Each structure stands twice: as C-alpha cells, then as structure tokens.
Amino acid sequence: xxxxxxxxxxxxxxxxxxxxxxxxxxxxxxxxxxxxxxxxxxxxxxxxxxxxxxxxxxxxxxxxxxxxxxxxxxxxxxxxxxxxxxxxxxxxxxxxxxxxxxxxxxxxxxxxxxxxxxxxxxxxxxxxxxxxxxxxxxxxxxxxxxxxxxxxxxxxxxxxxxxxxxxxxxxxxxxxxxxxxxxxxxxxxxxxxxxxxxxxxxxxxxxxxxxxxxxxxxxxxxxxxxxxxxxxxxxxxxxxxxxxxxxxxxxxxxxxxxxxxxxxxxxxxxxxxxxxxxxxxxxxxxxxxxxxxxxxxxxxxxxxxxxxxxxxxxxxxxxxxxxxxxxxxxx
Amino acid sequence: xxxxxxxxxxxxxxxxxxxxxxxxxxxxxxxxxxxxxxxxxxxxxxxxxxxxxxxxxxxxxxxxxxxxxxxxxxxxxxxxxxxxxxxxxxxxxxxxxxxxxxxxxxxxxxxxxxxxxxxxxxxxxxxxxxxxxxxxxxxxxxxxxxxxxxxxxxxxxxxxxxxxxxxxxxxxxxxxxxxxxxxxxxxxxxxxxxxxxxxxxxxxxxxxxxxxxxxxxxxxxxxxxxxxxxxxxxxxxxxxxxxxxxxxxxxxxxxxxxxxxxxxxxxxxxxxxxxxxxxxxxxxxxxxxxxxxxxxxxxxxxxxxxxxxxxxxxxxxxxxxxxxxxxxxxx
Numbered sequence: 035x036x037x038x039x040x041x042x043x044x045x046x047x048x049x050x051x052x053x054x055x056x057x058x059x060x061x062x063x064x065x066x067x068x069x070x071x072x073x074x075x076x077x078x079x080x081x082x083x084x085x086x087x088x089x090x091x092x093x094x095x096x097x098x099x100x101x102x103x104x105x106x107x108x109x110x111x112x113x114x115x116x117x118x119x120x121x122x123x124x125x126x127x128x129x130x131x132x133x134x135x136x137x138x139x140x141x142x143x144x145x146x147x148x149x150x151x152x153x154x155x156x157x158x159x160x161x162x163x164x165x166x167x168x169x170x171x172x173x174x175x176x177x178x179x180x181x182x183x184x185x186x187x188x189x190x191x192x193x194x195x196x197x198x199x200x201x202x203x204x205x206x207x208x209x210x211x212x213x214x215x216x217x218x219x220x221x222x223x224x225x226x227x228x229x230x231x232x233x234x235x236x237x238x239x240x241x242x243x244x245x246x247x248x249x250x251x252x253x254x255x256x257x258x259x260x261x262x263x264x265x266x267x268x269x270x271x272x273x274x275x276x277x278x279x280x281x282x283x284x285x286x287x288x289x290x291x292x293x294x295x296x297x298x299x300x301x302x303x304x305x306x307x308x309x310x311x312x313x314x315x316x317x318x319x320x321x322x323x324x325x326x327x328x329x330x331x332x333x334x335x336x337x338x339x340x341x342x343x344x345x346x347x348x349x350x351x352x353x354x355x356x357x358x359x360x361x362x363x364x365x
Numbered sequence: 366x367x368x369x370x371x372x373x374x375x376x377x378x379x380x381x382x383x384x385x386x387x388x389x390x391x392x393x394x395x396x397x398x399x400x401x402x403x404x405x406x407x408x409x410x411x412x413x414x415x416x417x418x419x420x421x422x423x424x425x426x427x428x429x430x431x432x433x434x435x436x437x438x439x440x441x442x443x444x445x446x447x448x449x450x451x452x453x454x455x456x457x458x459x460x461x462x463x464x465x466x467x468x469x470x471x472x473x474x475x476x477x478x479x480x481x482x483x484x485x486x487x488x489x490x491x492x493x494x495x496x497x498x499x500x501x502x503x504x505x506x507x508x509x510x511x512x513x514x515x516x517x518x519x520x521x522x523x524x525x526x527x528x529x530x531x532x533x534x535x536x537x538x539x540x541x542x543x544x545x546x547x548x549x550x551x552x553x554x555x556x557x558x559x560x561x562x563x564x565x566x567x568x569x570x571x572x573x574x575x576x577x578x579x580x581x582x583x584x585x586x587x588x589x590x591x592x593x594x595x596x597x598x599x600x601x602x603x604x605x606x607x608x609x610x611x612x613x614x615x616x617x618x619x620x621x622x623x624x625x626x627x628x629x630x631x632x633x634x635x636x637x638x639x640x641x642x643x644x645x646x647x648x649x650x651x652x653x654x655x656x657x658x659x660x661x662x663x664x665x666x667x668x669x670x671x672x673x674x675x676x677x678x679x680x681x682x683x684x685x686x687x688x689x690x691x692x693x694x695x696x
Binding site: 197202203204205206208209210212213214216217218220221226227230231234235236237238239241242243245246247248249250251252254258261286287288289290291292293314 | 528533534535536537539540541543544545547548549551552557558561562565566567568569570572573574576577578579580581582583585589592617618619620621622623624645
C-alpha cells in the first residue's frame with residue numbers, strides 16, 4: 035500500500051516535472067480573494083520567477099485593500115477572462131473551475147492545489163492536502179521540493195497566507211509542520227509583528243464604528259445562545275462603513291462563551307435580504323439555511339430571501355432555537 | 366568578551382544548580398496575573414514536580430476566569446502573604462519585589478526571571494532576556510536546559526503564555542526561536558486551535574455588550590487620530606459587564622489604521638477618575654501621563670485624577686493632539 039508521504043512525494047514530483055518542462059504559467063485563485071489566495075499566488079509567482087519562468091496572475095476580483103502594500107500585488111491582473119497562451123494553469127484554493135470566476139480557463143493543462151474538503155479533482159494533477167493549515171503551507175512544501183531559495187518576498191507571502199487563513203493561529207489544521215515553516219520564514223527575514231500590524235491595524239474608522247453600532251443593537255435570543263445582528267442602509271450611512279468592512283464581523287459574537295450561533299441580517303433597500311449564519315461545534319446552521327434555499331458549511335452558511343425581515347427573523351429564531359435545544363448537553 | 370550565549374548558559378547553569386540542590390520552592394508572579402504569568406508559573410511548577418521538588422505557587426490575586434480550566438490552576442494559592450519555609454523563590458515577570466503584592470517575600474534566596482525592560486535585578490540570580498517573546502519562552506529554555514521532558518501539561522502552559530503575551534502572534538519579540546518552541550510544544554501534544562478556542566471564545570455576554578456600548582459612544586478627535594472611549598457605572602450596569610471584561614478593551618480602537626492613540630476614561634462614582642492611554646509607533650503617551658502624575662511605557666501608560674472628567678478630557682485631548690501633530694510625517 036502507498037503511504038501518504040509516498041503519495042505526496044509522487045504528486046510533488048509530477049508538479050515539479052511540469053514546472054521544469056514548461057515555460058508559461060497562469061496562476062489564479064478564487065473570486066473575492068483572501069489572504070491565503072493572494073499569499074499563495076504571489077509566493078508561487080516569486081518562486082517560478084526564480085526559475086526564469088513566465089508568470090501571470092489573473093484574478094476576477096481586486097486584491098483587498100488590506101494587502102495592497104505586499105510585494106508583487108501591483109502585478110496581479112484583474113480580468114473576467116483568462117486570455118493568453120499558457121503551457122499550464124496553477125489553480126489554488128478552488129474546489130472547482132468556476133470558483134475563479136474567469137472565462138476561458140477550461141482546456142489548459144491544470145495543476146489543482148487546495149487544502150479544503152470537497153475539491154472536485156478537476157486538474158490534470160490534483161494535489162489536495164486537507165492536513166495543511168493554509169494553501170500557503172502546501173506552496174511552501176512545493177518550493178522546498180523544487181529546491182528554490184525562500185527569499186524575503188516568498189517568506190512574506192507564505193506567512194501572510196498562514197496568519198490570515200488560521201485567524202492568527204486560532205483555527206484550522208495547525209500542526210508542528212506549520213510552526214516549522216514559520217520558523218524557516220522568520221529565518222528568511224519575516225518580521226511576524228510587522229506583518230500582523232500591516233494586516234490587523236489597518237482597519238478603517240468605518241469598521242470600528244460598524245462594530246460598535248452592530249454590537250450595540252445586537253439581540254440575544256434563546257437564553258443568550260443566539261446572537262442576532264442587523265445591518266441596513268441607515269447603519270451603513272451613520273457609521274460610514276463599506277462592504278469591505280464587513281469581513282469577519284459575523285464571527286465577533288461567537289467570542290462570548292454562551293453564544294453558540296449568530297444570525298446576521300443584511301437588509302438593504304432594493305436588494306433581497308441576505309442572512310449569514312455562523313455556529314460553534316455541533317450546531318449545524320447549514321441544515322437551517324437549506325430550508326430557506328441557501329447552503330454552506332455546518333458552521334458557516336447563509337441564504338437570501340424576498341420575504342420581509344420581520345417574517346424571516348421570527349421563523350429563523352425558532353428554527354435555530356430548536357437546533358440549540360436538540361444539541362444541548364441536557365437533551 | 367563573553368558572548369550573549371555564553372552569558373545565558375552561565376545564568377541557566379546557576380539556576381539549575383539551585384534547583385538541583387534545593388528542595389522547597391515558592392513560585393510567584395505579578396498582581397492581577399495574565400496568561401504569561403499563569404502559564405510560566407504552572408509550566409515551572411510541573412517541571413519542578415518532575416524533579417520531585419516541593420512546589421507552592423502563591424499569587425495575591427485570583428487567576429482570571431479565562432484560565433480556570435487549565436491544568437494545575439486549582440492548586441495556585443491566593444494570599445496576601447508568602448508564608449512558609451522556602452529554600453528559594455522563583456519570581457517571574459516582575460520588575461521589582463513589590464509587583465507580586467505579597468508580604469514576607471524579602472529575605473529568601475531569589476531567582477528573578479523576566480523578559481521586560483526595566484527590571485531592577487533584585488534577585489540573587491537575575492535572568493533578564495528582553496529578546497524572549499514571553500516569559501514562557503524563557504521557562505522553555507530552562508526546562509530544556511534541565512533536561513526535563515516536555516509533558517502535555519508543561520507544553521499547554523508554555524503555549525498559553527506565548528499565545529496570550531504576543532496577542533496571538535501579533536506583537537512582541539517573536540523570533541525563529543518562538544516558532545521552534547511552538548513546534549516542539551505541538552509535538553508534545555498541544556492542540557493550538559483548542560487552546561485558542563478556550564481562551565478567545567470564552568468571553569462573557571457582558572464583554573460583548575461592553576464593546577458595543579463603548580465603541581458606539583467613542584469620540585474621534587484630532588482628525589480621527591485619537592479615539593476617546595468612556596466607561597462609567599451606567600454603562601457597566603446597562604451592559605452587565607465586569608472589571609474582568611475590560612482586559613484589552615482599550616486596544617480595540619488601534620485596529621483602525623487612522624487611530625494613533627486611545628484615551629480610555631473610567632469614571633466610577635466614589636472613585637478617582639482612571640485614565641488609560643495607548644498609542645502606536647513613536648507616539649509617547651507615557652510623557653503625557655507623567656504630566657498628570659502617572660506613568661507607564663511609551664505606548665501604554667495611565668494616571669488617576671481627582672479633577673472632574675470634563676476638565677481632564679479637555680487638557681488631555683489638546684496634549685495628545687499636540688504630540689500627534691509633532692510626530693506627523695509632515696512635521
């Protein structure tokens with residue numbers, strides 16, 4: 035029987051062979067890229083350039099402002115189409131080929147690198163490693179396997195990927211391997227505090243005001259186990275917040291031990307009502323989202339609705355309360 | 366000339382000699398202990414017990430609720446006096462012997478272990494290492510030097526110390542050595558996500574409400590560079606928050622890029638007004654606190670005052686604004 039390590043090394047060897055034999059690479063990742071997507075792409079681009087390869091990065095959405103000052107970000111192309119002649123695609127962090135949101139991706143030789151469950155294995159080479167804390171951790175392994183020097187730029191992006199995708203080492207598959215990588219990244223010149231300051235101290239005035247307004251109007255239901263928070267045009271205008279400021283906001287109420295689930299209502303004029311759901315542990319909010327035609331994961335799901343907020347709110351609270359009651363340690 | 370490594374090894378050897386030759390140890394740390402104080406003490410206690418030493422931990426204040434479920438916490442004694450017969454004290458994280466807040470500490474043979482600037486070298490052995498990310502990192506070095514096995518309990522406490530004292534790897538002297546330690550702690554059985562969840566998802570309902578109330582009433586002064594936040598009996602009662610919930614709250618406004626300083630007014634009836642100041646980079650709030658008879662560090666200072674809040678507020682805002690103007694990139 036093939037051991038997991040043997041299988042991993044065989045996959046890395048196949049990817050290396052393609053990289054060594056081909057010249058023109060297109061790197062892409064998912065729509066609305068996050069720190070792991072941006073960090074993994076740029077680390078890979080810097081590595082391929084060290085091998086004198088032609089590299090382009092194309093994403094369908096712009097890089098979040100937060101990461102704009104990271105090296106190489108200005109070279110990322112934003113486009114709806116993957117136009118050009120490429121010998122191979124490297125698609126990172128995408129469960130299928132629609133996730134990048136790019137036309138004309140199909141038909142290219144594709145290397146699929148992902149650390150999420152549920153990848154559809156759409157590549158010519160599929161390297162899926164759910165034990166990695168971030169896609170950046172896989173890129174690190176590949177770079178090491180290729181014998182490429184970890185430059186300061188590469189190290190910066192791999193650290194960015196890991197720091198953001200683990201929520202500052204709070205969740206995900208953090209292993210001894212994660213910290214061994216971080217040790218090597220610091221030895222390559224990364225300053226962890228300076229990167230953290232860039233990312234986490236560069237919020238906006240609007241976000242700060244939004245957090246205040248939302249938590250101040252938060253309702254606690256089901257004996258405080260369910261936090262219900264609201265956003266509408268009025269709150270957005272009063273606080274001066276923007277869509278960009280909403281990232282991660284839905285998770286804040288989970289920091290209270292008693293809170294097991296969060297429902298976040300976004301109710302903007304002229305738009306369908308959007309509802310995001312979050313939960314801890316065994317509380318499956320996906321099953322609830324599905325009853326409204328939505329979907330997601332057990333602990334992070336959502337749906338949209340054309341029914342007025344008051345009506346949705348009432349049924350949703352009773353459904354979540356029932357789930358909480360069924361999962362309580364006493365039941 | 367003695368190299369820093371030679372000096373460190375000599376100091377570690379002296380501490381080892383005391384540990385090996387003595388039997389009865391008292392461990393203590395500063396009043397209102399934080400994660401690094403609790404983690405360093407308990408890691409050291411578990412290590413000494415492996416050597417069959419008699420160990421007592423005495424603190425003047427209780428362990429914060431957040432850490433109550435960590436192994437060994439129930440054995441920490443809370444007392445105003447360090448009563449007992451000891452062969453040696455191990456005092457951690459304390460710049461001087463008043464910081465533990467314990468009577469009858471003086472006169473014992475004392476090992477002083479600290480990673481802060483400004484330690485007064487009050488011990489018979491003084492081991493001060495400002496390059497350590499946390500006191501826990503020093504305890505790790507000592508445990509390794511003593512040849513003690515890193516058990517799951519020891520690893521848990523060293524990880525707790527480092528995770529909390531670096532603000533989840535956001536600040537402090539994080540080096541390759543920090544990550545090498547974390548790698549070894551994970552190999553000893555630490556689950557980083559599970560420890561993070563214990564610490565950061567166990568806030569109270571009151572804290573969540575407090576964050577909302579305080580940010581919602583925040584004033585932004587000096588072109589948004591100064592955030593002024595308030596707490597009084599009314600807010601405390603409305604939110605159901607407690608003193609324990611205030612930990613780290615003063616730092617939240619610094620997450621906005623534009624905010625360079627924070628003034629936090631705690632104005633409770635029948636008590637002197639307490640003002641905490643925080644800042645980023647070169648903004649020295651200690652110098653301002655000193656003008657009110659207070660003190661602290663350049664980026665974290667404070668004072669108390671018997672003058673009414675309105676009067677203090679006005680002068681304080683102009684002093685901080687002047688400091689901000691003097692430090693602006695244009696000046």
